Amino acid sequence: MTAAQPLLALQDVSLAFRTGGGLVRRSRRLTVLDGVNLEVGAGEALGLVGESGCGKSSLAKTVLNLNRPTAGNVRYRGRDLASCTPADWRRLRRQVQYIFQDPLASLDPRMRVLDQVIEVLAVHDIGPPAERRDRALAELAAVGLDPDLAANYPHALSGGQRQRAVIARALALDPKLLICDEPVSALDVSIQAQVVNLLAELRRARGLALLFISHDLSLVRHLCERVAIMYMGRIVEQGRVEQILDRPLHPYTRALVAAIPRAEPRRGEPPEVIEGETPSLLDPPAGCRFHPRCPRAIERCAAEAPLLTAQPDGRLAACHRL
Amino acid sequence: MPVRAIVQKLIRAALTVLLLLTTVFVVLRLSGDPAVYVLGIDADPDALEAYRKQHRLDRPIHEQYLRFLEDATEGHFGQSFMEGRDALEAVMDRLPRTLLLMSVTLGVTLLIGIPAGIFSALRRGSWMDKGIMAVTVASFCLPSFVLGIFLILLLSVTWRILPTAGYQTWQHMVLPVITMATADAAIFARFTRSAMLEVLGQPYMRTARAKGLPWARAVIRHALPNAAIPTVTIGGFAVGSLIAGAVVTESVFAWPGVGRLLVTSVQNRDLPVVQVIIVLVAISMVTTNLLVDLTYGWLDPRIRGLMGRRAEAKP
Amino acid sequence: MPSAEPLLEIRGLTVDFQGTVGRLPVVRSVDLALSPGEILGLVGESGSGKSLTCLSVMRLLPETAKAGGQILFEGRDLLGLPEEELVALRGSALAMIGQEPASALNPVRTIGRQLVEALALGGQSDRRRLLSEAEGLLRQVGMPDPAARLRAYPHQLSGGQCQRAMIAMMIARRPRLLLADEPTTALDVTVQAQILQLLRRLRRQHGMAILLVTHDLGVVAELCDRVAVMYAGRIVESGTVADVFRHPLHPYTAGLLAARPRIDCRVASLASIPGSPPRPMALPLGCAFAPRCFRAGSDCAVTEPGFALLAPDHGTACVHPLEALPA
Numbered sequence: 001m002t003a004a005q006p007l008l009a010l011q012d013v014s015l016a017f018r019t020g021g022g023l024v025r026r027s028r029r030l031t032v033l034d035g036v037n038l039e040v041g042a043g044e045a046l047g048l049v050g051e052s053g054c055g056k057s058s059l060a061k062t063v064l065n066l067n068r069p070t071a072g073n074v075r076y077r078g079r080d081l082a083s084c085t086p087a088d089w090r091r092l093r094r095q096v097q098y099i100f101q102d103p104l105a106s107l108d109p110r111m112r113v114l115d116q117v118i119e120v121l122a123v124h125d126i127g128p129p130a131e132r133r134d135r136a137l138a139e140l141a142a143v144g145l146d147p148d149l150a151a152n153y154p155h156a157l158s159g160g161q162r163q164r165a166v167i168a169r170a171l172a173l174d175p176k177l178l179i180c181d182e183p184v185s186a187l188d189v190s191i192q193a194q195v196v197n198l199l200a201e202l203r204r205a206r207g208l209a210l211l212f213i214s215h216d217l218s219l220v221r222h223l224c225e226r227v228a229i230m231y232m233g234r235i236v237e238q239g240r241v242e243q244i245l246d247r248p249l250h251p252y253t254r255a256l257v258a259a260i261p262r263a264e265p266r267r268g269e270p271p272e273v274i275e276g277e278t279p280s281l282l283d284p285p286a287g288c289r290f291h292p293r294c295p296r297a298i299e300r301c302a303a304e305a306p307l308l309t310a311q312p313d314g315r316l317a318a319c320h321r322l
Numbered sequence: 323m324p325v326r327a328i329v330q331k332l333i334r335a336a337l338t339v340l341l342l343l344t345t346v347f348v349v350l351r352l353s354g355d356p357a358v359y360v361l362g363i364d365a366d367p368d369a370l371e372a373y374r375k376q377h378r379l380d381r382p383i384h385e386q387y388l389r390f391l392e393d394a395t396e397g398h399f400g401q402s403f404m405e406g407r408d409a410l411e412a413v414m415d416r417l418p419r420t421l422l423l424m425s426v427t428l429g430v431t432l433l434i435g436i437p438a439g440i441f442s443a444l445r446r447g448s449w450m451d452k453g454i455m456a457v458t459v460a461s462f463c464l465p466s467f468v469l470g471i472f473l474i475l476l477l478s479v480t481w482r483i484l485p486t487a488g489y490q491t492w493q494h495m496v497l498p499v500i501t502m503a504t505a506d507a508a509i510f511a512r513f514t515r516s517a518m519l520e521v522l523g524q525p526y527m528r529t530a531r532a533k534g535l536p537w538a539r540a541v542i543r544h545a546l547p548n549a550a551i552p553t554v555t556i557g558g559f560a561v562g563s564l565i566a567g568a569v570v571t572e573s574v575f576a577w578p579g580v581g582r583l584l585v586t587s588v589q590n591r592d593l594p595v596v597q598v599i600i601v602l603v604a605i606s607m608v609t610t611n612l613l614v615d616l617t618y619g620w621l622d623p624r625i626r627g628l629m630g631r632r633a634e635a636k637p
Numbered sequence: 638m639p640s641a642e643p644l645l646e647i648r649g650l651t652v653d654f655q656g657t658v659g660r661l662p663v664v665r666s667v668d669l670a671l672s673p674g675e676i677l678g679l680v681g682e683s684g685s686g687k688s689l690t691c692l693s694v695m696r697l698l699p700e701t702a703k704a705g706g707q708i709l710f711e712g713r714d715l716l717g718l719p720e721e722e723l724v725a726l727r728g729s730a731l732a733m734i735g736q737e738p739a740s741a742l743n744p745v746r747t748i749g750r751q752l753v754e755a756l757a758l759g760g761q762s763d764r765r766r767l768l769s770e771a772e773g774l775l776r777q778v779g780m781p782d783p784a785a786r787l788r789a790y791p792h793q794l795s796g797g798q799c800q801r802a803m804i805a806m807m808i809a810r811r812p813r814l815l816l817a818d819e820p821t822t823a824l825d826v827t828v829q830a831q832i833l834q835l836l837r838r839l840r841r842q843h844g845m846a847i848l849l850v851t852h853d854l855g856v857v858a859e860l861c862d863r864v865a866v867m868y869a870g871r872i873v874e875s876g877t878v879a880d881v882f883r884h885p886l887h888p889y890t891a892g893l894l895a896a897r898p899r900i901d902c903r904v905a906s907l908a909s910i911p912g913s914p915p916r917p918m919a920l921p922l923g924c925a926f927a928p929r930c931f932r933a934g935s936d937c938a939v940t941e942p943g944f945a946l947l948a949p950d951h952g953t954a955c956v957h958p959l960e961a962l963p964a
Contacts, residue, residue, distance in 0.1 A: 051825035051826065051827060051828075052796075052825055158913045159913075160913055161913075188682040188683055188852065188913070188914065189682060189852055189853075189854075189893060189896055189897065190682060190892060190893060190896050190909060190910040190913075190914075191909075191913055192896070193896035193897075193898075193907040193908065193909035193910070194909040194910075194911075196898070196907055197906050197907050197909055200906065201906075215825065215826060216898075217826075217900055218897065218898040218899060218900045219898050221898060221899070221900060221902075221903055222898040222899075222903055222904070222907060241903075245900060245901075246901070255827055256826065256827065257900065258830070259826045259827045259829065259830035260826060260855065260900050261829075261830075261833070261853060261855025261856045261857075261858060261859040262855060262858050262859055264858060264882065273827065273830040273831050273834050274827060275831075276781065277795050277797050277798070277825075277827075277828060278825070524740065525735065525737060525740045525741040526740065526741055526742055526743045526744070528697050528735075528741070529735075529741045529742065529743075529803070529806075530743070531695075531697055531724075531727065532695055532697060532727055532728065532732065532733045532807070533727065533728045533754070533755045533758065533806060533807070534724060534725070534726075534727040534728025534729060534755075534758045534810075535724075535728075535754075535758070536720075536721070536724045537720075543754070544743050544746075547743075547745050547746070548743070548744070548745055551745075621745065622744070622745055623744070623745060623790040623792070624744060624790070624792045627790075627792070627793070
């Protein structure tokens, strides 16, 4: 942990919804996030990994204030987001930007790409209006889109080009923190590499902090220094990328790492895959949420939820068997 | 299907009917003094007063309302001025004739419209498809009274094969049925076609064929049940449109049913009869919608699962 | 060299789309061979034509598409067969699973009923026996609580369970060839591992051959015996997985292999292939990959390279292939 104040800090963040209420039936509580603690330092890249239903997208939305946490707080540079005024948010939006999975949905289909980047500068009143066009062109060039491409409408560009345009628009404001929610999942493999390289390079050049949300552990390994593994709304393991991926401790992390199709043709039988699927959030298992699928579960696991505790090598893990 | 869901729907339907009755009450009171309407604007004030007393119009409004509801549930809507007998009786007398016309029309509509739509979808892009679609557009663009009058001119007056008016024999039904069914069958054909096209493009159709089902069986077993769901929606509308169409058609063809009665009653300010007919129409629409709702649940298990509870937030 | 008579042999397959502006060739010439019990991976990115190749084998192409060439299944040309004979083959000898299992199941029929329908095509008509066979199938594919699942509807199942139900339905009559078009792309990685394990087990237990279409080279390395790489409608390289992965011949294959981030180490920068796959309506002259190729020479933009074997079971369509080590 850095001694300096982290850029983004989530403290005991919980997010719950009520659902299914009617005239007779009582509504049930859907806990999407449960006591999440996370920090992203300035210039640092944190990967957030989990499968569908783990809550990683909800977490991204909470950081963006699209969801109000039902418990805990989200702080940017020490400032609680819940106490921010609209004026604060205007300033905040310049510092925190985000990129989502589907570039086509993130871009206005009726505006040329260049105009969308200019618009962002205009909205935040950056620079004299006369210079905005040049700035926009420069940002687009930095992501590899030359002026000819930039003059297109989004549908005329390829998937990779669109995502680059989204990145250019996000970085036009010179933010300190970039939140990426599965930014390359919808792209072809050869294009994924391009965009990932671009993100890494831009990060280096601008000292950008990154919250990189993905289901793809290999990408996270490539881009991030630290990683947090999520399962059913809770962080189960967190630490440096090499630690977590080379020597996973938590049984779920081990299962995730084992499940990744190998880069090299495998010799011999593959390791055992874990059984079952993530249970419904409406009916989460008691105690440790992973225990029904865990090969190492004991009685205590069903009774008591393990806390995220520090391990000898500096990482955090939530498991009774460690 | 959960019983709770059905009960909820029934309660809602009953509440809707209550709301409708209240609206009828309010509107008819608001539209002016019923006594003046009935007896004329220069009637003797004493006669007006007597009328008001007789119909309890001098009582406080809430008492009138409760009386009105009480009477309504017992079927007492007053006396028809034109016929001098119980309004409800007057309407009920004519109801079977209208029901006959409507059911035959509905039958013809479904028997022609749905197969035409299915056929068009299966032969999409062919001349048959384009032809059917052109005919449907023409059909529902043509106002039913224009069609009705034209048919009368052609088939009754000029060629003399069918009678113009009356209701005695089945030949009397042909022209009214054709008039009403044309537009409705056209709508069914178009809707069924889009529903089928949507369904035919679904991945599970390819799965059915990949399993080894011949095309015809795949269509019957997998496409039709799924296409039935949106088709049921317009079934509800069709009933509504039939009720509305009945008014026009019965007038054009002098078919002595409820629709025609409504027209004459409004013209003659026969308020009790008008009230009865409005309530009747309301109840039938509410019932139809209830049936359509329940049919959805029967046809589509996904909706069955959602009935009785609001949509859940997906994790 | 495949030891047995090939189960499936695709020769010069082409698939054209008939549009308003004329014919659009998407699959331009595909040659493939698959032996009984073998798992062949067909790798490519969007627009490569790999899904259409799969659909052609089952002859389930969309109406606007026309297939040419030959598809020999156990010696018979599927493209020339009358529809009734093909219907007889589908499900019993050939089967197919796709990418979105939830939408590939009829939403208004229970899983049990859909399974029974597949089984009944095999001639059995006793309902009780069919249901118990259906339950057995679900158990075989690892479905939790099979009896309850028979009465469930597709929307009540998760993605992984839907895919299991699909697989159960498709293997019901023990087909000899399963075409799997990106079967795990839409699934979580742990569920993907389970499904791949299931496919591996089915091959072992039933000797079923699998043509696995995917964009994920990791999946190929996990599951497949041989692999064919497609680009812009043609096969650019094929061979055993061991050969192709260790000594790729075609620059595109090498690029794909290098572009994957590794789980076990980090490189300074992912080797990426510049540009993007060409659209079928705008194919370059000569080799379709030349504009993106780091080895392209002046001859590459002139003629399309033909496919040639450079080692006993390893070939490529490239005039400047990377060095192939002696076998």
